[in-house]
Amino acid sequence: MVRESMEEGLLTSRYQLPPNETKPTSNGADGDSLADNLNMPSQPAASSLTPVLVFSTFVAVCGSFSYGCSLGYSSPAETGIMEDLDLSLAEYSVFGSIMTIGGMVGAILSGKITDLIGRKRTMWFSDVFCTVGWLAIAFAKNALWLDIGRLLIGLGVSIFCYVVPVYVAEIAPKSYRGSFASSNQLMTSSGFAIMFFVGSFISWRTLTMIGTIPCVVQIIGLFFIPESPRWLAKCGREKEFEASLKRLRGENSDISEEAAEIRDYIATLEQQTEASFLELFQRRYADALIVGVGLMLLQQLGGNSAVAYYTSSIFKESGISGSLGLQVLAVIQIPVATLGLLLMDRSGRRPLLLVSASGLCFSYFLQGLAFCFKELPNLKALTPPLVLSCTLIGATAFTIGLGGIPWIIMSEIFPINVKAQAGSLVTLVNWSTAWIMTYSFNFMMDWSLAGTFFFFSGISGLTVLFVAKLVPETKERTLEEIQASITHSFSVI
Template sequence: MELINMFVFLISVFLGKLCLQLMVSFGFAILFVAGNVIHWRTLSVIAAIPGLVQLIGLFFIPESPRWLAQKGLEKEFEAALIGLRGQSSDTYQEALAIRETAEMSQHKSGTRVLDLFQKKYAHSVIVGVGLMLLQQFMGNSGLAYYASIIFQKADISATIGSSVAAAVEIVAAITGMLLIDKYGRRTLLMVSCSGTSLCLFLVGLSFSLQKLQNLKEVTPILAFVGLSGIGGAFSLGMAGIPWVIMSEIFPLNVKATAGSLVTLTNWVCSWIVTYAFNFMMEWSSAGTFFFFTGVCGFTVLFTWKMVPETKGRTLEEIQASITRFPQLS
């Protein structure tokens, strides 16, 4: 049983940190391809199966070492930390730092949402909420839900376009998974947003040039390249890294409340973009993509100015770096 728990623990850590976006991209790819041949009602029933598997899997996920330390479960805390770092690792210093953080959080328990808006948490809240808001307002939810319509408007086969886009997304997610701990979160975020911005601009340009008779053969090519690249560039970093950063930048005593706030922000913004996307396309197809291009450009600046690098740092080191990070002037 101990061996099984250790295996589940390691797999959950690995998938949670490195493979999140790969799994999301793989799921989207399956749905894109299957949607071309399966009725949407049947597809909805099939899509419920992974949810049931996750529900069962929740009973096998081990507790976090920091949570165990906060609850005073020393034996379980030490076992969880050793399981995370490996039997041969020296966890003394990290365990000491975690215990100190847990002890401090005991005096700050019962955090409310309003407590997050204290000056000491301002930077973390701005980064967490900002990344989630910008992630959605880059338009990815609308693009995913209206992919077939967009391909048709661009004079591209929806079946071919969605299949190619799904394949590119998987490759990009694998690439991002391999690069996240090599080049860091900030660098990958800025590269991802820059690439997404370029691809969105190409699609907007293709719709702008559709009215020109002598360029009608070129515009589908521009749109195909742009639409195929958007998902790939987005999956490279912006799709998954904000969730990683969100789990790293908040102190233990406000992590649960802050996590709820940023998750709520993400899904509310997702609903807004999904609801408004069709109206925006009716207003102007080119204008819609140029708007999202501008949001991507702003996200690059936001990341450069506000987002701290969390690669290879403990929670305690990240908190120290946030207090020293330059603010927007």
């Protein structure tokens, strides 16, 4: 029943009509469609691909690169930091997981700050925290400064996790939105891969300086890109809205239709009061909330953050050289993320999520078996190659789908009047679950190596069912179409 409701609201290419209404004729004489009620045009807006659009997306996803660097840092730096600063495993576990504490704080603030000061200023705000955090780690003399730096980085990158996909989704035309939004995951994977690969050859202090590079690039680049036209329209800054949209679509493009669509949709939303946090739980937002929160919860319960933080330890437990394993893993990240980018607007979000979750379920199950073989003398030799192969399969599956698509869908499904509250909620769910998993991962491994990965395999199996039953397809639809239809899917019940 829920699936059918979502299909009606999200998978159709046109707005649905209430049961007792008839479809209007071309002059609108025979009834009002939902598009008319929302004052929204039925024809697509301008969709030109311009250098400004590409450059603006690149500058924004530098934040995603910074996030990838923060994810990939702790594993290659583990041995060097523990030796140089004489840290215990417990102290390093705190360092590895404390980023998620900062992430929870940033998640609470992300939506409100992004709506209050705009998308560009929010990215500047995040860059300050990330840069200071990286420098604190680089010059740390004890565990306290390491933890402070990691905490600040967590605060900054959690805001990036929200604002970057939102900004990219709001500036990209619908025909390119999936590919442009998936560049978020490409840059996250690139940062992750560079940290894994380069971290095998350079000291942990030098490695931290690499993390500051995307922050500096973004701080400078933000001076040269436009603000989100949808945010400007919401704030009533009409001239800046038109100028921003014109820059993004090209000086010679006709933006009148797209601009009218955005204005009319904003005007419709302005008839409603700005939603409070509790109003987010109204029935009309239930569909979007279930999808957004569910995807974030399952993404982290699947253990991907924990596995990323402690990949080196997993390889050592299986008898593989930690540095060799990290280098091999790093090599595949960027090509796979590039493949995901190319497939996003061809295959759609749902098929990639299904393939991704299925691949993780399979790889984690085999990884659990591999650690079972470790206890059997006759099969013990199979453990290292199986663990390495399954880690590569799992990393490939995660990167192509579950790594970035939940953030893309989050940026698409929530109306702008609840986007701040909803964005904060789903980001908080993501980071709080990440903290639980990263903090408990070492304890789970002590309990049972095989059992840990069987648990992750089961969660990935649940993710397959969740996506198949509840997650809608949003490709090649404008944000206004998606958000109006997902709200309407419950309002007519």
